[in-house]
Amino acid sequence: MCGIAGILRVHPLGSEVPPPDVAIPESWLDVLDESIKHRGPDGQGRFRDRATRPDGSVVDVAFVHRRLAIIDLACGQQPMVSERGPYPEKPRNGRVAVVFNGCIYNHRELRKELQSAGHKFVTDHSDTEVLIHGWREWGLEIHRHLDGMYAFSIWDHASAGIYSAVDLVGEKPLYTFSDWPRHTLCAFASTIPALARFQRAFGITPRADTHPMGFSDLLAYGFLSDDGSLGYTPIELVRRVSPRSPIGIFATRGSVRPEPCNPDPARLPAFSVRNSESPEAINAGNVEDILNRAVESRLRSDVPTGCFLSGGIDSSLMSILAKKLIGELQTFCVRMPRLEYDESPIAGLVAKHIGSVHQTLDCHGDPSGDVIQLIRQLGLPFGDSSLLPTHWVSRAARDAIGVAISGDGGDELFGGYERYRAAQLLQRFASFLRMVPSMTRYRRREKSRMTRIGRLVQAAKEGGYPALLMIFPPSELRQLASFPGRKPWEDDPRGDSVSQAMRFDILNYLPGDLLTKVDTASMAVALEVRAPFLATEIVRRSMMTPVSALMPHGERKGLLKAVARKYLPDEIVDRPKMGFSIPIGEWFRTDYGGMKQLLLDTLNSADPFPEDILGIRINRTFIARMVEDHMDRRRDHSQRLYMLLVLAIWSDWLRGLSGTIRN
Structure with missing residues (x-):
């Protein structure tokens, strides 16, 4: 595994074209490199290139890589560059460069297949080189041949564009930034902070994207849910590459933006x-x-x-x-x-x-x-x-x-989840469960039987099966920050509830x-x-x-x-499933590892959820009531308080990044 990042910048026809190191300054690459260095302590590398498109526009590209050496320790350095392929008549036969995070597990088998097709390898057994020759051979179909966890970006000089893809289920992350509304520059990186810091170096103040649907889902679940080929993140102009939709970053008519490239929904069967x-x-x-x-x-x-x-x-x-x-x-x-x-x-x-x-x-x-x-x-x-x-x-x-x-x-x-039985009950008894009064008052212990029944009732009323995973269901989100309600999850008649x-x-x-x-x-x-x-x-x-x-x-x-x-x-x-969790609720009560002190100091600070950063007003009275109920053991708000704690930590990080002075 590694850290990867890169920038593509287009100079429209007729515009002044600066030298490459002015178009993409080394200081920008330094920012990206510093932000991903924890992911790769074993080596670092950079790559630059410039290409001219048929319309006369000039495209600059730069890649940054931090290496965690796992396979082919001597020969696997990146960015990896190949000047030419074996077949001059093929469109992808020119200079190709790749940065890659992860591992291609079937690289041995693919290497043999590509060698049989005439490709000449220069490394001993690097899985990275398989991506270069795989791109030359299969182009946009390359992901269909891979078994692995990966996020990679390939620069193809001939097309003056970048092709990026993430593995089948999203084991490895990849994010993009686009300088909307100018559309002259795109960047990508393994982490959100890399692109947020790059924004500042580029001259844009990083801001929270509190779009009602995306941000409310993030607070409801505590994670980013899938919403398309370039998914939501809570940072403006930063988007997440979906596992099911590779993207292309190509200059077209003097502008550049990341767009779905050969989406392949059939990669996951219905x-x-x-x-x-x-x-x-x-x-x-x-x-x-x-x-x-x-x-x-x-x-x-x-x-x-x-x-x-x-x-x-x-x-x-x-x-x-x-x-x-x-x-x-x-x-x-x-x-x-x-x-x-x-x-x-x-x-x-x-x-x-x-x-x-x-x-x-x-x-x-x-x-x-x-x-x-x-x-x-x-x-x-x-x-x-x-x-x-x-x-x-x-x-x-x-x-x-x-x-x-x-x-x-x-x-x-x-x-393997017990909640799959709950999914069956929701499908079978949804109408009845919606008539049962709310049972949130029974939530004294997060894993008690009454709490589980209460969550089932709440799920029937507020979103179906996905509501079973929610930290904040819609009714509580509305109290927290006046978020709009979510459309309930609808069963698909083609499949059973567990499927x-x-x-x-x-x-x-x-x-x-x-x-x-x-x-x-x-x-x-x-x-x-x-x-x-x-x-x-x-x-x-x-x-x-x-x-x-x-x-x-x-x-x-x-x-x-x-x-x-x-x-x-x-x-x-036959032992009952436990799950890999910690007693976070008790840690908040007993101050194990300083967690109670951190929670109270953070939530009781002058402005833990700054409206000028988040763009929304958080109901601190509602939060104070949750803290009091939890500490007095009247209710178990373990995960809700943890979610609010990390929201405040994240808000403070973004406030520091945006240059706002904290009072």
């Missing part, structure tokens, strides 16, 4: 095609072979590799298969300070059973300091507090390994929450985390498999459990 008779469906006869292929490809590395092991089905199964493939295996877990959140004893049992070299890492992070650092690096008010333990286990594991295998994606692709819920999670929760969390937490310490469950083959075939096959007899993750039973005792396989 749930309506789920068919147990399909040869693509996953079943008991092929699931282990499919998983083995995914794990084997994710173990390809030139640095030490281990596994995160929580003791749950997903991470345990990944560790088992990895141990079979490579022999000696290191596994890592975190010991939580409260028993009901601590899975380390179970993880230890699994490790002993499979024979891994296991480390249990105490939860000795600095919560109050770490949350500030991580939110500033991410550039988002990100509402998932498990970002903290993910960061701590990544930091501890980084001392021993450079690559960690995780179990991310197992719940979404094989039906639709799983698809919502794959398109929204997985990339917006889980994968953003893992990328942020791990890249803060330069650790590469790989998720075999997110192999292209598994994602596509899972989405073409009936729920009844993934969850036989209604058993959550039943198909995976059948494989796990071959290697683990039933008491481990």
